[in-house]
Amino acid sequence: xxxxxxxxxxxxxxxxxxxxxxxxxxxxxxxxxxxxxxxxxxxxxxxxxxxxxxxxxxxxxxxxxxxxxxxxxxxxxxxxxxxxxxxxxxxxxxxxxxxxxxxxxxxxxxxxxxxxxxxxxxxxxxxxxxxxxxxxxxxxxxxxxxxxxxxxxxxxxxxxxxxxxxxxxxxxxxxxxxxxxxxxxxxxxxxxxxxxxxxxxxxxxxxxxxxxxxxxxxxxxxxxxxxxxxxxxxxxxxxxxxxxxxxxxxxxxxxxxxxxxxxxxxxxxxxxxxxxxxxxxxxxxxxxxxxxxxxxxxxxxxxxxxxxxxxxxxxxxxxxxxxxxxxxxxxxxxxxxxxxxxxxxxxxxxxxxxxxxxxxxxxxxxxx
Amino acid sequence: xxxxxxxxxxxxxxxxxxxxxxxxxxxxxxxxxxxxxxxxxxxxxxxxxxxxxxxxxxxxxxxxxxxxxxxxxxxxxxxxxxxxxxxxxxxxxxxxxxxxxxxxxxxxxxxxxxxxxxxxxxxxxxxxxxxxxxxxxxxxxxxxxxxxxxxxxxxxxxxxxxxxxxxxxxxxxxxxxxxxxxxxxxxxxxxxxxxxxxxxxxxxxxxxxxxxxxxxxxxxxxxxxxxxxxxxxxxxxxxxxxxxxxxxxxxxxxxxxxxxxxxxxxxxxxx
Numbered sequence: 330x331x332x333x334x335x336x337x338x339x340x341x342x343x344x345x346x347x348x349x350x351x352x353x354x355x356x357x358x359x360x361x362x363x364x365x366x367x368x369x370x371x372x373x374x375x376x377x378x379x380x381x382x383x384x385x386x387x388x389x390x391x392x393x394x395x396x397x398x399x400x401x402x403x404x405x406x407x408x409x410x411x412x413x414x415x416x417x418x419x420x421x422x423x424x425x426x427x428x429x430x431x432x433x434x435x436x437x438x439x440x441x442x443x444x445x446x447x448x449x450x451x452x453x454x455x456x457x458x459x460x461x462x463x464x465x466x467x468x469x470x471x472x473x474x475x476x477x478x479x480x481x482x483x484x485x486x487x488x489x490x491x492x493x494x495x496x497x498x499x500x501x502x503x504x505x506x507x508x509x510x511x512x513x514x515x516x517x518x519x520x521x522x523x524x525x526x527x528x529x530x531x532x533x534x535x536x537x538x539x540x541x542x543x544x545x546x547x548x549x550x551x552x553x554x555x556x557x558x559x560x561x562x563x564x565x566x567x568x569x570x571x572x573x574x575x576x577x578x579x580x581x582x583x584x585x586x587x588x589x590x591x592x593x594x595x596x597x598x599x600x601x602x603x604x605x606x607x608x609x610x611x612x613x614x615x616x617x618x619x620x621x622x623x624x625x626x627x628x629x630x631x632x633x634x635x636x637x638x639x640x641x642x643x644x645x646x647x648x649x650x651x652x653x654x655x656x657x658x659x660x661x662x663x664x665x666x667x668x669x670x671x672x673x674x675x676x677x678x679x680x681x682x683x684x685x686x687x688x689x690x691x692x693x694x695x696x697x
Numbered sequence: 698x699x700x701x702x703x704x705x706x707x708x709x710x711x712x713x714x715x716x717x718x719x720x721x722x723x724x725x726x727x728x729x730x731x732x733x734x735x736x737x738x739x740x741x742x743x744x745x746x747x748x749x750x751x752x753x754x755x756x757x758x759x760x761x762x763x764x765x766x767x768x769x770x771x772x773x774x775x776x777x778x779x780x781x782x783x784x785x786x787x788x789x790x791x792x793x794x795x796x797x798x799x800x801x802x803x804x805x806x807x808x809x810x811x812x813x814x815x816x817x818x819x820x821x822x823x824x825x826x827x828x829x830x831x832x833x834x835x836x837x838x839x840x841x842x843x844x845x846x847x848x849x850x851x852x853x854x855x856x857x858x859x860x861x862x863x864x865x866x867x868x869x870x871x872x873x874x875x876x877x878x879x880x881x882x883x884x885x886x887x888x889x890x891x892x893x894x895x896x897x898x899x900x901x902x903x904x905x906x907x908x909x910x911x912x913x914x915x916x917x918x919x920x921x922x923x924x925x926x927x928x929x930x931x932x933x934x935x936x937x938x939x940x941x942x943x944x945x946x947x948x949x950x951x952x953x954x955x956x957x958x959x960x961x962x963x964x965x966x967x968x
Contacts, residue, residue: 410928514914516930555831555913560806567812569830682731685931690745693925696917697748 357386358632366398373620376412376423378607379405381476383633383640393627399620416441416612423612424621430606431677433472434465438679442471443611449622452629452647459668460646463606464532464676472608473625476643478578479604479666479674480518481597483561485571485590497598498526500572502545507552511564511573514556516692517677519546521603522574531603531675534684543691550695566590576605577664578643595663601673606646723945726938739939746922746940753919754947756833757902760840764848764897765890767841772852772889773882776859783857790849793842799906802839806910809835831913839907847896855889856882891955899948919944 375390382403383389390401404423406412409432415421417439428436436442447453453473460477462469482500488509493500501510501522513519521531523542533539554570561573565583568590575583577597583589609628611621627633634647638654644664645651651659658664666674680688730736743750775786793801808814809829816826829835859882867877905920917925919940926937 410932514909516925550915553913553915556909556915557913560803560910563807564810567807567810569810569812680930682931685929686933689925689929689931689933692929693746693749693917693922696915696921 358392358636360387360392360395360632363396365395368400369398369620371617371620372400372402373425373617373624374402374404374421374423375425375624376404376406376421377425377427379407381405381427381607381641383636385640387632387636389628389633389636392633393624397620397623397627399617399623401624416614419614422614422616424615424617425624426610426612427475427607428610430463430465430608431679433608433610435679436610437466437471441613443613443615443618444470445473445611445625446618446622449619450626450629452626455629455631455634455647455649457646457648459671460606464678465606466608472610473629474606474646475609475628476578476638476641477604477606477646478576478643478664479597480521480574480602481577481580481595481663483565483573483575483580483583483593483595485565485568485592486594487592488568488571494596497600498522500598501574502526502549502552504552506572508554509571510549510553511555511557511561511570512546512549512553513574514558516688518574518603519556519692520688521677523549525598525600525602525675528600532678532680534681536684536687539684539687539691543695546695556696565593578641581642597663597666597670599670599673601670601675604671604674604676606676607643723938723941726934727942728939730935736935739935740943742936743940743943746919749917749922750919750943750947752916753902756837756840756918757898757904760837760844760901761848761894761898763837763841764845765894768845768848768852768893769886769890772849772856773886775849775853776856777861787850787853790846794846798843801843802907802910805835805839805842806830809838809911830911831915833912833916835911836907836918839911840901840904843907844897844901847900848893851892851896852886852889855886859885887958891958895952895955898951902948903944 390403394400406415409429412426412428413432413436416423416426416436433442450473456474460474463472463474466472482494482498484494484500489500489506493503493505496503500506501512503510513522520539520542523545524531524533524538526545527538527541529535529538529542555564557564557573561575561580562583564570565573566589577595580595584591584593584595609625611618611625615621628637629647631647631649631653634645634650635653638645638647638650638658645654651665653659662670727739728735728737730738775783778786806813810816811826811828811830813830815829819825819827863881863885864877867881872880902918903920905918905924908914908916908918908921914921923937923940923944926933926940
């Protein structure tokens with residue numbers, strides 16, 4: 330789940346809306362009929378994002394306890410930074426955590442993660458090959474992907490000429506749509522798009538390329554109606570504007586038949602984009618490592634991955650689970666882009682401090 | 698004496714833990730670099746943000762002036778009503794404060810948008826759409842709306858203490874309306890004006906969400922810049938703390954200045 334600026338209330342409303350409209354596709358898994366395991370007396374401490382596990386159709390944690398005899402003490406965090414702060418302070422002992430891509434990289438570098446024994450995670454075989462060995466964990470020893478998604482452009486097909494989509498990211502710089510364009514209100518995503526438009530890496534460490542991206546954003550500013558995060562839902566649905574880059578999984582709410590606007594469509598520009606992953610990891614301080622591996626393995630089980638994918642709305646890395654999803658999702662190239670496009674995506678990795686400082690100061694300069 | 702001291706102890710502990718210590722931490726960060734060594738670079742870095750600071754002060758001051766002009770006649774007229782009417786009216790002014798600040802600002806966003814309620818209403822008469830959202834005007838409106846009660850309440854509480862007989866006496870002595878206002882009501886309400894200005898100006902200058910929601914986040918106020926420093930990519934606490942410190946000092950100076958004005962006025966009254 331992407332870090333969104335704390336419009337807690339707005340997000341709450343949207344989550345509530347998502348809860349109401351969530352469809353339950355038939356044939357959910359009847360775990361209770363499987364044999365109950367003896368209690369092991371172990372309680373696993375799991376730290377995940379809010380609303381990020383199925384607890385309705387299939388209560389995943391209850392199912393895990395039923396089948397393994399391991400109790401789950403399940404807690405939520407709201408963003409990577411607060412999760413990181415809590416773990417690095419040593420004030421918590423979690424066994425399984427769900428950091429995003431760049432945070433996994435940061436925690437690996439700071440020796441905060443334990444190597445996973447993949448003999449205990451046989452279901453790792455179901456994980457999509459293109460999501461294995463990612464840039465943030467190149468040898469894939471510390472993390473197992475849990476959900477993923479891409480950044481693309483949502484547009485209102487009634488007002489936006491689909492021929493203009495050929496331009497890819499340039500659509501966000503098209504004078505024709507002046508004042509109808511929204512842009513990310515966070516530097517990493519906004520600069521990422523500008524860098525990609527210029528054909529640079531989103532993770533470039535070359536200050537000149539950042540400067541060039543900044544120039545692009547300055548050029549774009551007069552065309553932008555507003556820099557937004559979660560306000561984008563309301564603004565796109567009410568047709569305040571027509572074009573907005575956003576996260577594939579979150580944006581699905583905009584296209585909802587009841588709550589959204591059916592004229593809204595989504596595409597991923599050909600130049601490539603940011604692919605984001607939330608992964609499962611085991612902190613170096615974990616007290617129940619084997620049980621943690623059992624939990625991660627359980628999350629990769631087909632029935633569980635399917636239930637979670639349906640509940641959360643993000644793309645699942647579990648290939649078998651994907652086949653069981655409704656074809657409007659599972660076969661939808663917006664949520665599961667073709668291999669040719671996936672090859673052009675990049676995962677964010679943590680940038681060096683001096684680049685981050687440059688990025689912040691350019692961002693502040695842009696907003697002057 | 699002992700009793701008094703022990704009664705104040707929880708407050709003293711609270712102040713120490715949640716005001717004095719955090720302030721100390723802010724000062725510490727402002728004067729050190731990432732490695733913890735003493736430096737003045739952070740304070741010097743403020744030069745790059747003077748424009749933003751001036752912009753914030755300008756918007757904050759404008760919002761404060763508008764609040765004062767709206768709240769003053771309102772507070773005066775409430776204070777001259779019967780007790781029951783007063784209570785009801787104060788309640789109505791307080792009512793919006795029971796709702797969350799973010800939610801209220803979010804509501805203004807949907808009101809002011811081009812396809813928002815106001816423009817749709819004007820559209821019925823063939824007017825508009827007026828470009829209201831994502832402007833400085835919308836930001837000032839958001840501030841005025843959110844902070845108006847902080848201006849009304851101190852003014853009102855001072856004005857209820859103005860004895861009607863004093864006004865009547867002034868009338869008996871032949872003062873016209875303007876003279877009564879200038880010579881009697883204004884000096885007596887000065888403490889309310891001072892605390893009202895302080896209570897509106899301080900949060901208005903340092904506000905940071907209103908620009909995001911109503912200003913389209915196209916221009917940052919100093920509060921937004923400080924936020925970027927703390928939760929941005931680099932998490933530069935040191936410059937963020939230095940900016941906060943400068944803002945605090947500026948606000949303290951404003952308050953000290955206002956306090957001086959207040960004293961002068963009171964002194965003038967005795968004479």
